[in-house]
Amino acid sequence: MSSNEKIILALDVPSKDEMLALLAKINAPGCYVKVGMELYYQEGADIVRALKASGYRVFLDLKLHDIPNTVRRAMRGLARVGADMVNVHAAGGSVMMRAAAEGLAEGAVGKRPICLAVTQLTSTSQEMLESEILIQQPIVDVIQSYASLAARAGMDGVVCSAWEAAAIKRATSSQFLAVTPGIRLAKDAAGDQKRVATPGRARTLGSDYIVVGRSITAASDPAAAYRQVVEEWGNTEWKTDN
């Protein structure tokens, strides 16, 4: 089956065996995949090495958020593992983000991995932002501000929802990446996600990459769902002038 390098499949499964079974079902060799906490905390760095050895591109989604020295040293190690894309929380601040970039440059064997900053999780709503995180501003303004900070601190882009993609590019540059989870096929339930978009909508809103998990992995036919995401993305025109 054909894949698309801008579609990142979230491998949210608890073991290597389940991951291999899922990849066999989807049958998209060499596609972009995401290893998150669930799989990494069970299988460790070997899972990334195995995926890379099989030709997949890997986003290692561990969302580091700690003091700058710890993040720098952790990133030095993660760069050696060989992921193509990694991330931190922008809320860790500019010194921490700069330390992440430096650690990656120190550890990278060849090209350093793309480093993203998570702005506000796609499971966060405006209401939660105000009542729980105690930030009394429109979420898009908060995300724009984090994106500017991240760009100045040497990040290559941010994780945000598709709905903020154009705003973060206005605040930074058209080259600054918007990697957007919270993607659902139209028929699917949002579940715990609050800021969601379909693959086609995400493209028109200016996403550079979309991250798709349960709309594919929980589908009765994951291969058909993956194909639908690829087609919907591919049949939609990308816009930057939102």
Ligand SMILES: O=c1ccn([C@@H]2O[C@H](COP(=O)(O)O)[C@@H](O)[C@H]2O)c(=O)[nH]1
């Ligand atoms: O803001 C964020 C940051 C990361 N994620 C991750 O993306 C996938 C989404 O999975 P779905 O099943 O498509 O909801 C998941 O691995 C999250 O950890 C995110 O959703 N939002």
